[in-house]
Amino acid sequence: xxxxxxxxxxxxxxxxxxxxxxxxxxxxxxxxxxxxxxxxxxxxxxxxxxxxxxxxxxxxxxxxxxxxxxxxxxxxxxxxxxxxxxxxxxxxxxxxxxxxxxxxxxxxxxxxxxxxxxxxxxxxxxxxxxxxxxxxxxxxxxxxxxxxxxxxxxxxxxxxxxxxxxxxxxxxxxxxxxxxxxxxxxxxxxxxxxxxxxxxxxxxxxxxxxxxxxxxxxxxxxxxxxxxxxxxxxxxxxxxxxxxxxxxxxxxxxxxxxxxxxxxxxxxxxxxxxxxxxxxxxxxxxxxxxxxxxxxxxxxxxxxxxxxxxxxxxxxxxxxxxx
Amino acid sequence: xxxxxxxxxxxxxxxxxxxxxxxxxxxxxxxxxxxxxxxxxxxxxxxxxxxxxxxxxxxxxxxxxxxxxxxxxxxxxxxxxxxxxxxxxxxxxxxxxxxxxxxxxxxxxxxx
Numbered sequence: 001x002x003x004x005x006x007x008x009x010x011x012x013x014x015x016x017x018x019x020x021x022x023x024x025x026x027x028x029x030x031x032x033x034x035x036x037x038x039x040x041x042x043x044x045x046x047x048x049x050x051x052x053x054x055x056x057x058x059x060x061x062x063x064x065x066x067x068x069x070x071x072x073x074x075x076x077x078x079x080x081x082x083x084x085x086x087x088x089x090x091x092x093x094x095x096x097x098x099x100x101x102x103x104x105x106x107x108x109x110x111x112x113x114x115x116x117x118x119x120x121x122x123x124x125x126x127x128x129x130x131x132x133x134x135x136x137x138x139x140x141x142x143x144x145x146x147x148x149x150x151x152x153x154x155x156x157x158x159x160x161x162x163x164x165x166x167x168x169x170x171x172x173x174x175x176x177x178x179x180x181x182x183x184x185x186x187x188x189x190x191x192x193x194x195x196x197x198x199x200x201x202x203x204x205x206x207x208x209x210x211x212x213x214x215x216x217x218x219x220x221x222x223x224x225x226x227x228x229x230x231x232x233x234x235x236x237x238x239x240x241x242x243x244x245x246x247x248x249x250x251x252x253x254x255x256x257x258x259x260x261x262x263x264x265x266x267x268x269x270x271x272x273x274x275x276x277x278x279x280x281x282x283x284x285x286x287x288x289x290x291x292x293x294x295x296x297x298x299x300x301x302x303x304x305x306x307x308x309x310x311x312x313x314x315x316x317x318x319x320x321x322x323x
Numbered sequence: 324x325x326x327x328x329x330x331x332x333x334x335x336x337x338x339x340x341x342x343x344x345x346x347x348x349x350x351x352x353x354x355x356x357x358x359x360x361x362x363x364x365x366x367x368x369x370x371x372x373x374x375x376x377x378x379x380x381x382x383x384x385x386x387x388x389x390x391x392x393x394x395x396x397x398x399x400x401x402x403x404x405x406x407x408x409x410x411x412x413x414x415x416x417x418x419x420x421x422x423x424x425x426x427x428x429x430x431x432x433x434x435x
């Protein structure tokens with residue numbers, strides 16, 4: 001069923017991640033049933049050409065995936081300009097273009113303001129956006145007009161080969177592990193080298209005579225222990241020693257402990273340090289308090305997302321596939 | 324009339340009936356492929372790429388419910404009409420019959 005796998009892989013790439021496995025599995029079952037019916041009718045296994053014909057009749061992967069993505073969306077202005085199949089791609093392209101333009105404009109504006117002291121007006125700043133919108137929309141309008149002609153000219157035999165799942169660590173996992181390693185090292189080494197956190201300001205620490213609150217050691221050790229545990233978990237995930245659901249449960253447990261530590265810090269705050277200079281102590285306490293509050297909020301949000309993903313996977317009853 | 328506008332008109336005419344046909348057919352449980360076959364046997368051919376996303380949409384709207392179950396050593400997603408779907412189907416059928424009656428009257432007058 002190599003041809004079918006290649007076809008499903010092409011559709012899967014264009015589907016929303018959270019529904020991908022479920023939709024692909026359903027399509028697989030339906031297409032297999034159709035092929036088996038046909039085999040029964042002709043009394044022999046289907047040839048590659050016959051399989052390709054069934055897939056071709058089922059539709060171009062781009063169109064098929066497009067119909068699973070918010071099918072009622074489209075862009076109309078008297079006439080339909082971009083249809084529902086292409087609209088998700090159109091929206092993503094626009095978002096990407098606007099995002100890149102916004103970054104470039106920000107850099108250009110700051111540079112101009114510093115180098116020429118010229119005031120950049122809002123209208124001048126925003127001029128490229130409607131032009132880009134018009135050009136992108138025109139391109140998609142033309143593609144949409146000819147989409148039937150273009151999208152019908154495809155051959156299942158020309159679809160890319162199925163990617164065999166890589167057994168080694170993925171780039172994403174290596175990146176996450178490296179990031180966590182650097183973060184953990186930074187937190188663990190800061191008490192020995194305050195320069196890591198304060199930079200040259202660390203030279204003033206003895207003069208400030210900072211005094212940490214008595215429970216400081218307990219909380220600091222708890223945070224470092226959680227970071228070490230996260231590092232071990234990420235190392236196991238990177239080397240595929242843990243299945244994804246187990247890793248998710250592990251992450252969730254660590255996150256819950258992190259939230260508990262953060263909440264306890266917030267309850268005890270914001271008097272974490274005292275100093276000869278009250279202003280400095282107040283500034284340090286307030287900054288730390290806000291940082292902990294933001295960290296707790298981020299962890300709560302991520303925990304909610306992870307719980308949702310766990311519940312979703314439990315309901316889907318599907319094997320993890322390579323898609 | 325060109326074939327393309329006629330095809331578009333036929334498509335529009337059919338589109339409104341699809342939901343009604345699917346809801347009616349799913350008073351008995353089906354998975355995607357057998358549903359398509361049952362509809363085709365009843366004289367209503369639907370493209371797979373139209374039917375399967377439509378099932379998802381109707382389920383999201385609460386008109387269908389579904390579950391993955393093993394049949395013939397293969398996991399399949401079976402759909403069936405929900406309680407809310409049955410109420411909607413009843414109302415849609417009333418609407419359909421009323422429309423059908425009105426259209427019949429209009430067409431008869433045209434013939435005369």
